Amino acid sequence: MKNSVYDVVIVGSGVAGCFTALHLPKEWKILMITKSSLEESDSFLAQGGICVLKDENDFESFYEDTMKAGHYENRPEAVREMIMSSRAVINELIEFGVDFHTENGKLCYTKEGAHSTNRILYYKDVTGKEIIRKLLARVKELENVTIKTNTEMIDILCKDNCCDGILLRNGEEELEVVFARHTMWACGGIGGIYENSTNYTHLTGDALALSIKHNIKIKNIDYVQIHPTTLYSNKKERRFLISESVRGEGAILLNKNGERFVDELQPRDVVSKAIFEQMEKDGTEHVWLSMMTIDDIDVTKRFPYICKRCMEEGIDVTKDLIPVVPAQHYFMGGVDVDLNSHTSMRHLYASGETCCNGVHGANRLASNSLLESLVFAKNAALHMNKVDKYTIAERYNITAETSREDRLNSMSKWSIDKIIEKYNIDLTEYEDYEGYTQRKKDAIWAEINKEKRKK
Ligand SMILES: Cc1cc2nc3c(=O)[nH]c(=O)nc-3n(C[C@H](O)[C@H](O)[C@H](O)COP(=O)(O)OP(=O)(O)OC[C@H]3O[C@@H](n4cnc5c(N)ncnc54)[C@H](O)[C@@H]3O)c2cc1C
Secondary structure, three states: EEEEEEEEEEEOOOOOHHHHOOOOOOOOOEEEEEEOOOOOHOOOOHHEEEEOOOHHHHHHHHHHHHHHHHHOOOOOOHHHHHHHHHHHHHHHHHHHOOOEEEEEEEEEEOOOOOOOOOOOOOOOOOHHHHHHHHHHHHHHHHEEEEEOOEEEEEEEEEEOEEEEEEEEEEEOEEEEEEEEEEEEEOOOOOHHHHHOOOOOOOOOOHHHHHHOOOOOOOOOOHHHHEEEEEEOOOOOOOEOOHHHHHHHHOOOOOOOOOOOOOOOOHHHHHHHHHHHHHHHOOOOOOOOOOOOOOOOOHHHHHHHHHHHHHHHHHOOOOOOEEEEEEEEEEEOOEEEEEOOEEOOEEEEEEEEHEEEOOOOOOOOOOHHHHHHHHHHHHHHHHHHHOOEEEEHHHOOOOOOOOHHHHHHHHHHOOHHHHHHHOOOOOHHHHHHHHHHHHHHHHHHHHHHHHHHHHH
16 A cells, blocks of 8 residues: 655645645645546536625625525634635636626626525536636646546544544555644535536545544535426436526526516525426426526626537527426535634644535625635645644654654654554445445434434
8 A cells, every 4th residue: 555745735736726825835745636537626617706895884784695595604704704705715716817798898797596696607507617726737836746537535543632644546546645733624515415517526525435434524515406497308417507607697597378477586595496396286297497588698608608508408599498406406514613624623624615614604795715715725734834843753753853844754663553543544445446435425414414414
């Protein structure tokens, strides 16, 4: 079994993972891993846009919209932190080369459900792809970052409530030990445990399952957002999302008689509920979305990706109604973290959709998640750089006089037997990989159901 040592190991290559890497000291040795290819993260799928505090006068309204959508179960200080940090983060994205739609040199803002004003920046209908491609390009330029694809974290190395790194399964299906002073979980959501989801199927809440296994605090695990409008299909595949900004621009929802049945710009949970009720009433497997009611803009230019995908299914959105159905979309709960994205276990951080910092409360306001992922991933990186000088090497009495680098290197010389014994690792647990994966999913479902029963 290979054994290596890094300053930080980042699990996940979406916006949260990349933004962490970009804010860590350049002299630190960093490993970033992703379970699949670099192009397969939900960050690539974000269509609608990213919120920003448009101007100081918008603070109260942005705050209120976020809290109201979250049924006031949000953590006020986290919401404030996100909003107040938003302009700086957007400016950084622009410096990193991210393009947002502009007119006459000025940024344009769009609107989605439950926003009381236009405050969402966007790039066509592929905002996430635009952001993550530019961030990944910057991360790849960093000489201190090693990226490994098709590499999965299968467990963490922990002792005395302190995380000392991870156990990974590489592309050759071999196990490797990675020691790290700090571990960042940026593993995305849990859509992969659902039958119908807009998420990539490999996003199976692995960090959540490991939290359950190692008694790391989790929060709001039953808070799952269902997106009202995904393209209806009877095939078993990831559900294609029809962004809320389509409704923001004037698209409407219709029942089987061609009648409107809901205010389309209410929060997602309210619209999804209305659709499910309508489907039951009508005895249909979906309702219909009309983009023909969008005035003033050329939908093929504003929503090229959606138009193209619908056309592949034989639907011309300028003439035809689109069959849509709600599907699992976003996970508001997750690994419980503070405003620095620190978990209840020392030296273990979590950011992005994997964590629950309280921003979203019981329901996420549209286009707040890319922003939240970026703001709190940056906070984590800055915090790692600031925290105590306690290192894993010091815990095992490796002389404190030696340099950090020497200390880390001495860890890498440990025998595998010593590592297994120190961390109480049972290798037989991972032998049946499929079984292990299924057990992790089952553990998450058991927790979700337990939480639901309490209510
Ligand atoms: C269709 C769709 C549209 C969306 N639209 C918007 C929008 O318009 N605006 C908005 O703000 N948000 C939107 N979202 C939500 C937003 O895209 C996500 O919340 C955000 O991108 C999450 O980023 P992340 O870095 O946390 O996770 P992700 O981008 O999902 O990345 C997760 C990473 O973790 C890796 N990983 C997971 N488990 C392991 C493991 N065990 N070992 C190694 N690697 C692992 C994955 O391979 C991946 O690289 C949308 C989501 C979807 C699905």
